[in-house]
Amino acid sequence: MGVVKKLLKNWRYGDDVVVVSGLPRSGTSMLMNMMESGGLTVVTDKVRESDTDNPKGYFEDERVKDLENDPDKSWVRDVRGKTIKVISHLLKELPEENFYKVILIRRNLDEIVASQNIMLDRRQEPNPISDEKAIQVYRNHMIDTKVFLRRKPNYDLLELHYHNVIADPIESAKKVDEFLGGGLSIESMAKVVDPSLYRNRTVTEN
Secondary structure (H helix, E strand, O other): OOHHHHHHHHHHHOOOEEEEEOOOOOOHHHHHHHHHHHOOOEOOOOOOOOOOOOOOOOOOOHHHHHOOOOOOOHHHHHHOOOEEEOOHHHHHHOOOOOOEEEEEEEOOHHHHHHHHHHHHHHOOOOOOOOHHHHHHHHHHHHHHHHHHHHHOOOEEEEEEEHHHHHHOHHHHHHHHHHHOOOOOOHHHHHHOOOHHHOOOOOOOOO
């Protein structure tokens, strides 16, 4: 981005809102942990505590869940210059008055569904959809999400893959640092990545 365009963007939108996004069980909590360890301020109310599924925490803010129905989204303005976790299906509900730097983490869809099934089973909750249907719905959703993000002038997108973050956290941290303009602690970000939490592995990509 040129100097003039950057100045105009900052004049119109103020500081960027950094958004960590993805499907449930795709690695968003891990990425939020990396952001905080790298030196960014993360927005979380800590209502949802860590558990077996996410032993290092969820890094969520309950207000995000109401984005679709809440007519007053002015609170998002207070997130400028900070980082917040927004699940991918709610990205379209973010107010237009801000500029969003979206870090979208992807993961093999078979792994996501397997992880979700284990969570539902642990909580003794019913599974409302077959694995095959869930994978197809998620695949279409991710295509639509990326098209949306690339078309919006006030959204900037960086895609990461969960497998690559686990395999080379230093390289992934460098990509995030470059995307956000530098100044993050690369080594601190990489140290919080725990390969032992990479469960439900598959060998195929989707």
